[in-house]
Amino acid sequence: MPTSATSSTKLAAASSARAADHGKERRELKKYTVVLALFALSMITYVDRVCISAAKDPISAEMHLSDTAMGLIFSAFALGYALAQIPCGWLADRLGPRFMLTFVVTLWSVMTALTGAAWNLASLATIRFLFGISEAGAYPGSARAICNWLASGERGRANGILFSGSRLGGAVSFPLLAWMLTRWRWRTSFWILGGLGLVWALFWLLWFRDYPEGASTEDQVPSQSGIGLADILRSIPMSLAMLQYFASNFTFFIGLSWMLPYLKRQFHLADGEAVGFAMAPLLAGTLSQWIAGWLVDVLYRSRYRPWSRRIPAILGFSISTAGLLALTQAGTPMAAAVCFTLAVFGSDMTVSPSWVFCADIAGKNAGSVSGAMNMVGNLGSFVSANAFPVLAAATGSASAYFFCAAAFNVLGILCWFAMRSLGGTR
Secondary structure: OOOOHHHHHHHHHHHHHHHHHHHHEEEEEEEEEEEHHHHHHHHHHHHHHHHHHOHHHHHHHOOOOOOOOHHHHHHOOOHHHHOOOHHHHHHHHHOOHHHHHHHHHHHHHHHHHHOOOOOHHHHHHHHHHHHHHHOOHHHHHHHHHHHOOOHHHHHHHHHHHHHHHHHHHHHHHHHHHHHHHOOOOOHHHHHHHHHHHHHHHHHHHHHHOOOOOOOOOHHHHOOOOOHHHHOOOOOOHHHHHHHHHHHHHHHHHHHHHHHHHHHHHHHOOOOHHHHHHHHHHHHHHHHHHHHHHHHHHHOOOOOHHHOHHHHHHHHHHHHHHHEEEEEHOOOOOOHHHOOOOOOOHHOOOOEEEEEEEEHHHHHHHHHHHHHHHHHHHHHHHHHHHHHHHHHHHHOOOHHHHHHHHHHHHHHHHHHHHHHHOOOOOO
């Protein structure tokens, strides 16, 4: 018969095993909650970003601003957002995502609220420029949080969920802001939206930690593959990542900028009809982000691991190219909306593998490197917004823009064939 000491040892071992299992379950739950919190943050970024467009008419009427002046206000955000990507990524790597995201979300929430206090063109443009600078830290900071908390084989889905929040936020922003503006003045609406971000920032500061309990930097972030800031622009893999992200954003931004005016003008649609069609690509982008993230992780666990980042991105660029080429032949608003949806769906399939690729090659500098890629991607958005009217005016048709975007997508495919982050020769 077992001795009393042996029985005690077995009971202690069983108790220790149960405690270990419970601790593992708790860490897994918190890991999923981190991703959910970042999803919510991503939604808030786009709601706060799009609200200025939804409130364009009452703002311009009160301040007597022309469309040209409003264009300056919109571009002030884009300029600040692009310029601050690398500095914000550097801060995320140095300060950690806890304090970094708390700081930038608090800052941009204050700027959102201050938008409601603007009194003329100069004050409004300055506030939106500062808003763009502060919001630039959202995705580099989120990238660093994902890199710290999740293993390489889990980051595809996490990034897909993260960026699906932005698409969903963009899709619901217009009806949400339209409803708010029927209940409150536009200034009050901005104050309310600013408070939403402050609530998130307080939760993040009190609840989140930079690393899982008991984990060290070395446990979560591989340092052997990290590249320093001085090497970012000289790195061939990074240059390819930035170039293909430029191409991806060139196509995606059409869904946020000229798609709605194009549908209304080309097919003589009423506002209600056009808005319904314009929401479809962003809703499809939400689904695309989930699919691409899932595919990245599934391939990572298979014998196609070296291609786990490349296959989803190449597939996405191919779908987007087909949608853009078909769009040149679309003769009805429904056909055009379907083609736009395919184009945006495909471009969004490239987002998750792009950010996972940055985490692969950057290691401890994930925030800085992903910020550099996102900076160039947002320059693609800037060029896209200006290229559409210029090419349409020069050629008399929007088809020139669609062919140009398709050509960029083909270039993106070629980039991904040369991009390797996980070893292997295949």
